[in-house]
């Protein structure tokens with residue numbers, strides 16, 4: 548298992564990218580009060596049929612041609628971590644309908660890995676895949692946080708727009724940024 552949950556998240560999100568996803572939604576919900584931690588990665592990639600899903604979950608298959616690593620480990624490792632930490636692990640998937648991986652664990656479990664550097668992980672994912680819409684949400688007992696990479700890009704474009712507009716005489720800023 549990975550030492551930090553953020554590395555599990557990265558690994559599962561890499562599966563989504565390998566499956567051609569245009570949008571990847573990552574959710575982390577942690578509650579010390581309720582004693583649970585939930586990770587969810589949902590994508591709109593090519594998905595898996597039932598037979599493939601069963602093979603993957605029974606950890607006997609990888610679609611990778613390279614056999615440098617003996618077999619795909621990402622899903623199996625996360626499953627092991629969540630079950631070892633008193634939680635559950637589910638994958639929902641269908642061909643061309645995307646995939647949702649949900650892992651839960653007991654927040655207070657002694658073996659539960661820390662979340663790790665979640666913000667750097669998410670930012671690295673966004674920076675390395677600028678054409679993919681990465682959405683991230685985080686909920687805890689105290690705070691809520693939401694982030695969308697495409698939304699952020701749009702805001703950046705809009706904040707640069709007045710400067711660009713000043714340079715192009717007689718042209719008004721793009722209307723999509725007016726709101």
Ligand SMILES: Nc1ncnc2c1ncn2[C@@H]1O[C@H](COP(=O)(O)OP(=O)(O)OP(=O)(O)O)[C@@H](O)[C@H]1O
Pocket residue numbers: 558562563566590592593594595603608609610611616618619620621622623645646
């Ligand atoms: N989100 C997904 N969409 C479509 N197929 C997926 C998805 N996630 C996993 N798969 C399929 O399940 C296989 C096993 O995934 P897993 O993450 O366990 O191992 P891997 O990606 O092959 O290798 P590793 O993660 O160890 O580098 C993948 O090779 C892929 O065929």
Ligand SMILES: [Mg+2]
Pocket residue numbers: 558559561562619620621622
């Ligand atoms: Mg993988």
